[in-house]
Amino acid sequence: MAAPSVSCGAAVPYRLFLAGRVSFAREQGLWKAAASGLQTGTRCQILRLKHSPAVTTTKNVAALRRESYTVDFIKKQIEEFNIGKRHLANMMGEDPETFTQEDVDRAITYLFPSGLFEKRARPIMKHPEEIFPKQRAVQWGEDGRPFHFLFYTGKQSYYSLMHEAYGKVLHAEERQDQLRAKGLFSEKSKSKDLIGSRWLIKEELEEMLVEKLSDQDYAQFIRLLERLSALPCDAAEEEFVGRFRRTVTVQSKKHLIEPLQYDEQGMAFSTGQGKRKTANAEAVVYGHGSGKIEINGVDYLLYFPVTQDREQLMFPFHFLDRLGKHDVTCTVSGGGRSSQAGAIRLAMSRALCSFITEDEVEWMRQAGLLTTDPRVREPRRERIYPKRKGGAPRQIFWGLGARWEVERTKIPPQGQQSCRAEAEPGCGRWADNQDEELGSPATHRPGRDHRCYPGADDSSVDTRLQIRARGGGLTCLGCTGRLTSSGNRHLLWAARSLDAETWHVSIGGTVHFHPRQGAGPSLTVTASHLRTQQAS
Amino acid sequence: MAAPTAKVSRGWSGLALGVRIAVLRLPGLTQVRWSRYGPEYQDPQIDKEYYRKPLAQLTEEETYERELRKTQVIKAAPATKTSSVFEDPVISKFTNMMMKGGNKILARSLMTQTLEAVKRKQFEKYHAASAEEQATVERNPYTIFHQALKNCEPVIGLVPILKGGHFYQAWSGWESSTARVS
Numbered sequence: 020m021a022a023p024s025v026s027c028g029a030a031v032p033y034r035l036f037l038a039g040r041v042s043f044a045r046e047q048g049l050w051k052a053a054a055s056g057l058q059t060g061t062r063c064q065i066l067r068l069k070h071s072p073a074v075t076t077t078k079n080v081a082a083l084r085r086e087s088y089t090v091d092f093i094k095k096q097i098e099e100f101n102i103g104k105r106h107l108a109n110m111m112g113e114d115p116e117t118f119t120q121e122d123v124d125r126a127i128t129y130l131f132p133s134g135l136f137e138k139r140a141r142p143i144m145k146h147p148e149e150i151f152p153k154q155r156a157v158q159w160g161e162d163g164r165p166f167h168f169l170f171y172t173g174k175q176s177y178y179s180l181m182h183e184a185y186g187k188v189l190h191a192e193e194r195q196d197q198l199r200a201k202g203l204f205s206e207k208s209k210s211k212d213l214i215g216s217r218w219l220i221k222e223e224l225e226e227m228l229v230e231k232l233s234d235q236d237y238a239q240f241i242r243l244l245e246r247l248s249a250l251p252c253d254a255a256e257e258e259f260v261g262r263f264r265r266t267v268t269v270q271s272k273k274h275l276i277e278p279l280q281y282d283e284q285g286m287a288f289s290t291g292q293g294k295r296k297t298a299n300a301e302a303v304v305y306g307h308g309s310g311k312i313e314i315n316g317v318d319y320l321l322y323f324p325v326t327q328d329r330e331q332l333m334f335p336f337h338f339l340d341r342l343g344k345h346d347v348t349c350t351v352s353g354g355g356r357s358s359q360a361g362a363i364r365l366a367m368s369r370a371l372c373s374f375i376t377e378d379e380v381e382w383m384r385q386a387g388l389l390t391t392d393p394r395v396r397e398p399r400r401e402r403i404y405p406k407r408k409g410g411a412p413r414q415i416f417w418g419l420g421a422r423w424e425v426e427r428t429k430i431p432p433q434g435q436q437s438c439r440a441e442a443e444p445g446c447g448r449w450a451d452n453q454d455e456e457l458g459s460p461a462t463h464r465p466g467r468d469h470r471c472y473p474g475a476d477d478s479s480v481d482t483r484l485q486i487r488a489r490g491g492g493l494t495c496l497g498c499t500g501r502l503t504s505s506g507n508r509h510l511l512w513a514a515r516s517l518d519a520e521t522w523h524v525s526i527g528g529t530v531h532f533h534p535r536q537g538a539g540p541s542l543t544v545t546a547s548h549l550r551t552q553q554a555s
Numbered sequence: 556m557a558a559p560t561a562k563v564s565r566g567w568s569g570l571a572l573g574v575r576i577a578v579l580r581l582p583g584l585t586q587v588r589w590s591r592y593g594p595e596y597q598d599p600q601i602d603k604e605y606y607r608k609p610l611a612q613l614t615e616e617e618t619y620e621r622e623l624r625k626t627q628v629i630k631a632a633p634a635t636k637t638s639s640v641f642e643d644p645v646i647s648k649f650t651n652m653m654m655k656g657g658n659k660i661l662a663r664s665l666m667t668q669t670l671e672a673v674k675r676k677q678f679e680k681y682h683a684a685s686a687e688e689q690a691t692v693e694r695n696p697y698t699i700f701h702q703a704l705k706n707c708e709p710v711i712g713l714v715p716i717l718k719g720g721h722f723y724q725a726w727s728g729w730e731s732s733t734a735r736v737s
Binding site: 215267268269325326327330331333334337338357360361365381382384385386387388390391392393394395 | 591592599600601603606624625626628629630631632634635637638639642659660663
C-alpha cells in the first residue's frame with residue numbers, strides 16, 4: 020500500500036518513507052495527521068527532516084491529472100520534429116535527406132554532453148510518437164453513441180482482438196475437419212519458428228492496444244494464440260499470429276571473434292582480456308605449445324599455489340579437450356587470488372575463441388566461460404532496520420551535519436525527576452504554541468531537570484522515544500520550558516559540537532531546533548509511532 | 556524478520572524473456588537480498604558430455620532445449636566449478652559446509668586429507684585381507700563417502716498432505732519428502 024508522498028520544499032538528503040504523520044506549522048498550533056497514512060500495528064515509523072518550519076501537505080493535483088494531447092497537437096509536434104531534424108543536419112554539416120535517427124542521437128550527445136548517470140534524464144530528440152504516450156481518440160460520436168460495438172465491455176480493443184482470434188481459430192478448425200474428411204490431413208510440427216521469436220509481453224500488448232490489461236486477460240490471449248498456431252494455418256492467419264511475435268536475438272552472434280594473428284616465427288597466437296571484481300588480465304594464447312602457462316613472468320604453479328585457482332586456469336582447455344596443446348603468457352593485476360584466476364580464465368577463453376569452431380564458441384558461452392562475472396563487492400552502508408533485541412528498529416539519519424538516532428527506549432532511570440502537569444504548574448503547564456517565541460528565556464526553574472515530561476513515572480507505559488544526536492556543530496542550549504500537549508520540546512542550537520545529546524520525547528512528539536540569533540536552518544524531528552514487533 | 560527475496564517466475568514457453576517480475580511489496584518489509592544478474596540469466600551447463608552428444612541422438616525436447624539456450628543469456632561459471640572429472644558436487648557441498656570464515660583453503664585441505672586417510676586405511680585392510688575378502692574391500696574414498704552420507708539420511712520425512720482444504724505436515728518415507736540439503 021503506497022502512502023501519499025509528501026514533499027517539502029528543500030531537498031532532503033535522507034528520507035524514510037511509507038505512512039506517517041506530518042507536522043504542521045507552529046503558528047497553526049495543530050498536529051495534522053495524514054489520515055490515510057495513519058494505521059495501527061503494521062506501519063513503519065516516520066522520521067522526517069524538515070528544514071523549514073512551515074510545511075503544508077497539499078497534493079500536487081495538477082501533476083496527477085493526466086495530460087491529454089489532441090491529434091492536432093501531435094501533428095504539429097511531428098512537423099516541428101521533422102523541421103528540427105533538418106536544421107540539426109544542417110548544423111552538423113550533413114545531408115538533411117539522409118539524416119537517420121542514429122545520426123540525430125549522435126548529434127545531440129555531441130551538442131549537449133551530459134554527465135548524468137540516469138540515461139533517461141539526458142537530452143533526447145526523438146519522434147513524438149515515442150515521447151508522447153499513445154492516447155485514444157474519442158470513442159463516441161456527437162450523439163453520444165459509441166462507435167465500437169464492444170465499447171461497453173470497457174476493454175473494446177482487447178475483446179475485439181479476442182473475438183477476431185477466436186473467429187480465426189474456428190475457421191482453422193473447420194478447415195482441419197474438412198481436410199480430415201477428405202483424408203488430406205497430415206500432422207506437422209510447428210516448432211521451427213518458436214525458438215527465434217517470442218510472444219509479446221503484457222506491456223507491449225498494452226501499448227499496442229492502448230488499454231490496460233490484467234494478467235489473466237493477457238494469459239487468456241496468449242493461450243488462444245498458441246491454440247491458433249497449433250492448428251494448420253494459412254497465410255493470413257500466420258500473418259495475424261506473426262503480429263504478436265517478436266524476434267529474439269541469438270546470443271552467440273553478439274560475440275565478436277578476433278581473427279588469428281601471426282608473429283615473426285609464423286606461430287599463430289591470439290590475445291584476450293578478462294576482468295573479475297577488480298582484477299584485470301590479458302592473455303596471449305599460442306597455437307602450438309606444451310601447456311605451459313606463464314603469469315607475470317612466473318610459472319602458474321608458483322603463482323597460484325592453491326589447487327582451485329589452477330583448476331580454473333585449466334577449465335577452458337579441458338572443456339575443449341586442448342589441455343597440453345597451447346602455451347599461454349598472461350599479465351594480471353589487481354584483485355585477490357581468486358579474482359585474478361577468474362580474470363585470467365576469462366581472458367584465456369576469449370583468446371581461445373580464435374582457434375575453435377563457432378559451435379565450440381557457443382558451447383563455451385553456454386558453459387559460462389565467456390561471460391564477465393558482474394558480481395562485485397557490495398558497498399558498506401548503514402543498515403536502516405537492524406535486528407535488535409526489544410524489537411523496534413533504530414532509525415538513523417543525517418541532518419544539519421549531525422548524525423541522529425531514534426529508538427524506542429524504556430522509562431529513564433530513577434535519578435531523573437519527573438513532573439506532573441497538575442503537581443507543578445510552573446513546569447508542565449499546557450502552553451499554547453502561540454505563546455511561544457523564539458529566543459525567549461527559559462522559564463524552567465533553575466536546578467530542575469530539563470528532561471521532564473508528563474507521565475514519566477508511569478512505568479507501565481513504554482511509549483518513549485529516545486533521540487540522540489552527534490556531531491554537526493549543534494548543541495542543545497536548553498529547553499524553553501514550554502511543553503505542549505504532545506510532550507514536545509523546543510531547543511536552541513549554537514555552534515558548538517553536539518556530543519551524544521539525548522532527549523526523550525513521547526511518541527508523536529517533536530524536537531525542534533531553532534537558531535538562537537539571526538537566521539539559519541531550523542530542524543524539526545517528528546516521531547510517529549514505531550512499528551511493533553508483532554507486525555513483522 | 557526475514558525480508559522476502561525477489562520472486563522470479565520462469566514463465567510459459569517462449570514468453571517474456573528479459574521481463575522483470577515485480578518484487579512482492581509488503582508494508583513494513585524491505586528487500587535485502589538481490590543478485591547482480593537479471594532474472595533472464597540462466598545457469599551455465601558445465602558438463603562436457605552434454606555438448607559432445609551427436610545431434611542425431613537427441614530427442615525432440617533436447618533439440619528444442621538446445622535451440623532455446625542459444626537465445627538465452629548465461630551467467631558466468633562460478634569459481635568453484637570446473638569440467639574436471641575429479642570434481643564431485645557432494646564433496647564440494649560438504650567442503651563449503653565445513654568452511655568457516657571463508658577459509659576454503661583449509662576446508663578443502665581437510666577434505667582431501669580425510670579422503671586420503673580413508674583411502675590409506677582401506678588399502679591397509681586390502682593388503683591384510685585374503686584373496687576372497689579383497690574383492691569386498693571398497694577402496695574408492697568417494698564411494699565410501701557417498702555411502703556414509705546415505706547411511707546418515709533419515710528414514711522418515713515430513714510431507715504436506717492436503718485434507719479438507721488445509722495442508723498438514725504428516726510423516727512419510729524419506730523418499731517422498733522434498734526436504735534436502737540443497
